Amino acid sequence: MKLNENVLIDGKSVVLVPYKAKHVDKYHAWMQSPELQELTASEPLTLEAEYEMQHSWWLDEDKCTFIVLDRGLWQDPAVNEIDSMCGDVNLFFNDQDDKTVAEIEIMIAESNCRGKGFGKESLLLMMRYGVQELKVSKYTAKIGCQNTASLGLFKKIGFVEESISEVFQEVTLEFPMTQSIQERIMDITSHAAMKIYSDDCKVKPT
Numbered sequence: 309m310k311l312n313e314n315v316l317i318d319g320k321s322v323v324l325v326p327y328k329a330k331h332v333d334k335y336h337a338w339m340q341s342p343e344l345q346e347l348t349a350s351e352p353l354t355l356e357a358e359y360e361m362q363h364s365w366w367l368d369e370d371k372c373t374f375i376v377l378d379r380g381l382w383q384d385p386a387v388n389e390i391d392s393m394c395g396d397v398n399l400f401f402n403d404q405d406d407k408t409v410a411e412i413e414i415m416i417a418e419s420n421c422r423g424k425g426f427g428k429e430s431l432l433l434m435m436r437y438g439v440q441e442l443k444v445s446k447y448t449a450k451i452g453c454q455n456t457a458s459l460g461l462f463k464k465i466g467f468v469e470e471s472i473s474e475v476f477q478e479v480t481l482e483f484p485m486t487q488s489i490q491e492r493i494m495d496i497t498s499h500a501a502m503k504i505y506s507d508d509c510k511v512k513p514t
Contacts, residue, residue, distance in 0.1 A: 309365075309366070309368060309369045309370070309371060309372050310366060310367070310369075311369075311372070311441070311442075312326050312372055312373075312374065312437075312441075313326045313366065313505075314326070314504055314505050314506075315437075315502060315503075315504075315505055316502070316503045316504065316505035317374070317433050317437060317500055317501070317502055317503075318379075318500065318501045318502075318503055319379065319429050319430075319433050319497075319499065319500050320379070320429060320499055321378075321379055321380070321424065321425055321426055321429050322376050322377060322378065322379055322394075322426050322429050322430050322433070323376075323377040323379050323382050323392075324374035324375070324376060324377070324397065324430065324433055324434065324437075325374060325375050325377060325389070325505055326373070326374060326375070326505060327362060327365065327366070327373040327374065327375050327396065328362075328375075329359065329362060329363070330389075330390065330507075331362075331375050331390065331393060332355070332358050332359050332362050333355070333390075334390055334393050335358065335362075335375075335393075335396070336353070336355050336358040338415075338417040339352060339353065339358070340352055341417075344415065344417060346452075346454075347415070347452065347455050347458070348413075348415055349452060349478075369401075370400065370401040370402065371398065371399070371400055371401070372398065372399040372401075372410075372437075372438075372442065373396060373397070373398045373399075374396065374397050374398075374430075374434065375393055375395075375396050376393070376394050376395040376396055376397055376416065376426060376430045377389065377392040377393060377394065378392050378393075378394045378418075378421055378426070379392075389507075393417075393418075394416055394417065394418040394421035394426060395414065395415045395416040395417045395418065395421065395426065395427070395430065396414075396415050396417075397412070397413065397414045397415075397430045397431065397433075397434045398412070398413045398414075399411070399412055399434065399438055399442070399444070400412075400413070401442075406445075408443055408444055408445035408446065409444070409445065409446045409447075409448065410438055410442070410444045410446075410447055410448070411447075411448045411449065411450065412431065412434060412435065412438075412447050412448070412449055413449070414427050414430055414431050414434075414458070414461075416430075422457075427458075427461055428461060428464070428465065431461070431462075431465060432465070432493060432496055432497050433497055433500055435447060435483075435485075435493055435497075436493055436494060436497045436500060437502075439485055439490055439493065439494075444485060445484070445485050446482065446483065446484045446485060447467070447482070447483040447485065448470070448480060448481065448482050448483075449462050449467060449480070449481045449482075449483075450478050450479070450480050450481075451478065451479050451481065452477060452478055452479075453472070453477045453478065453479055454477070459479060459481075462481050463481070465483070466483055466489070467481035467482065467483045468481060468482055468483070469481055470482045
């Protein structure tokens with residue numbers, strides 16, 4: 309969607325930036341990995357098709373995507389934004405009867421960035437953004453039964469199992485955003501700062 313095209317969310321360990329055409333080459337390289345294809349239930353695309361998808365997602369008001377950056381690398385003046393990329397986080401507004409329900413996805417593609425809390429912080433920052441800016445009232449997630457790491461992460465945050473599809477080998481999780489839960493998410497992510505994104509937008513280490 310276009311709403312977040314100039315939004316940067318600055319966290320402790322990660323920075324979220326809008327998915328731009330300049331990110332596509334690296335994203336495409338990630339998605340050639342059989343492991344990531346399996347974990348995300350994705351089919352490999354040609355580079356041209358990947359560029360077309362990035363553009364279509366930018367136009368689609370039912371999809372919100374941020375690229376996840378390793379903040380430690382991003383702060384380094386010698387490291388460019390592309391080399392700081394480590395994954396992505398998405399919201400999909402697929403429920404035509406209730407546009408306040410969003411399906412959320414997270415991918416930490418760089419193996420050396422896993423196990424550092426990047427996925428958890430990215431999810432929480434996106435959930436904060438969804439509540440504040442997109443009026444999300446409930447989050448859902450669909451995760452492969454074999455993806456134990458993601459299932460553990462979502463359940464640790466507070467998602468609860470709603471159903472299991474034996475056909476698709478997929479677990480559906482839910483997280484209703486009650487007032488008390490909203491307040492908890494806001495408190496946990498109170499360190500986050502939403503800023504204007506630009507190609508040279510970096511912050512000095514604190």
